Each structure stands twice: as C-alpha cells, then as structure tokens.
Amino acid sequence: MGKLLCDPSGAAVAEALPPSPAPVPPTPLISWAAPAPAPEPSTSPTGWDAVWALEDQQRRRLNRIWERGVVWKPSATPGEADASLAPVVFRLDHGGEVESDGNCLFTAARTAAAAKADARELRHRAVRRFNEVYAAAGDGDRDAVDAAVRHLYAPDLKAGWGVHVVQEIKVLAPKAERDALDAAIQELVDIGIQREIAAETIYKERCIAVNNGDSWAKYMSISGSADDEHDIITLQYTEEGLLTIDENRDGRAAxxxxxxxxxxxxTEFKREVYVVQAHGADAMVDEDNCVFFLPHRPRGEICEPPIFLFMKGTGSEF
Structure with a gap:
C-alpha cells in the first residue's frame, strides 16, 4: 500500500512502500468429540441370569464368583522359583450353551480353548493321548485305570444301591454285526424267552464290555456318526433287576x-481344565458351597492359562 507525504510546495508525492505482511489468521479452536453416551446399567452383568435351569442360590453364587474373580497361580517349572510367579485373577462369565448331546464336552472345550479342530477330531485326539499314556503305564497304573473304567461303565450290581437308584452298564456292538445280533435275539424269543431278557443275554455275551482301558478307548471314540465302528448299548438296572435297554437302533448315541x-x-491343550459344577437344593448344601471346581491337570507342562467349563445335567456351558 502507499504512504502519503506532503512537501513545502504542497505537491503531493506518493512514496511506494513494500506491502505489509498479511495478518496471521487466528489459531483455530480445538474441537472435542462429543462424549459417548454412558451405557445403561445392565441388570445382568455376567450373563448368569440368562442361563436357564439354574436355581436361585446357584445363580446368586455364580454372580458373586463373577464379582470377586477366581485366583489362579501358575505352576513353577523345574528350576523356577515358585514365588516369582504372580497369580492371575479370572472373571468367570457365561460364554454360551452347547447342544446337550454326547459331544457336549468336546464342543464346549473346543470353543473355550479356541481350538481349530472340530469336536469329533478333538475327541479322537483325546483318545490318542489316552492310548499313549495307557500303553506306557506300569501294571499298577493300568490296573487303577481299569478299575476306574469298570466303576463308570461296568459297575458291580451287587453294590452301590445306597447311592444310586439306577445303575447302567455300557457295552459296544460292532455296527457290522447288528443284523447277526438281532437274529440271535430273535432265536431266543422264538423259544419263549422274553424279548428284553433275550437281548440282555445276547448283548452281554457277544458285545464288548467297557471294563478296561482298551475298551474305554473304543467307547470314547464313538461320536454318534455313521463312521463309528461301534454302537453304544446301555442296559439300565434297579436293585430289583433289569429296568430297560437302550439299543441305540439309529447309531446316534455318542x-x-x-x-x-x-x-x-x-494334556492335549497343555492347560488345566476346571469343571465348574453346581449342587442343587436337593443336595442339602448351603449357598456358599453350592458351586465347586474340579481341577484336571495335564500330564506334562502347563503352557497356557486354564479353561473353565460349567456343566449341568442338560448339557454344558463354557
């Protein structure tokens, strides 16, 4: 811009001056993002309120466990000081339900451990792990395993009635022999033997009893698919005698x-697995003791945090 000067003669002289620098624009205001609306308080923060078939005292106890957390301390490896391992606190939330079929344990474990294998493959991996351990075990350990299997699937029907109203015996029928088994049962029926008594006789004589480690591996391999080698036959007894037989005609029992x-x-996951179980009111326990944890440690090192499986009579949760 120009600057106007006056000399004595009164003539106006315009003196050109360098232009003035443009004014510095004002610093823009900092705009803050609008705060996100606060979430409405949840009436069911843990999800346990949405789990059906829980009794009130079980639900209250599980909610308290969620609030307080569960402390887990990693196991020290050989040569490592136990005091150097800091405990970890887990908050147990309800992760979802799985189908209440025979594969529920493997489906829940697969989801909880984020395993890539499907439930059937995970079942077969568990059986392979068992076969490795069982084959390498000494006579005493094998006898202990066999006794545990008999207790579960081939109990002594002369005992146990003070605890159980109904006891079950499991036997395995080869799929390829079902027609021959049916024919043998029919032969006994034709000579006047009651159908269930005839079936009990043939199944016990010609099927595989689940009473040791080898037969347990065959049993636990059954996922209820057409590719299984065996069908599960279940004989149920009361103290008075045979109650009923589940012949599993469609072969879908797992x-x-x-x-x-x-x-x-x-052992497969190299993680501890805790089964969380809840006692019902009929167990006559107080609320503080109606939920308990059953630990299962791997054979070998522990490389990752544990997983927790909540189980009830109609299926499994994780």
Missing amino acids: AFGDDIAIECLA
Missing part, C-alpha cells in the same frame, strides 16, 4: 466325556 477324557484334553 460317548459322553468323563474325567478321564477331560484329563486327556488338558
């Missing part, structure tokens, strides 16, 4: 996972 299978899964 072997429910037991404590032996859970330990095999723990």
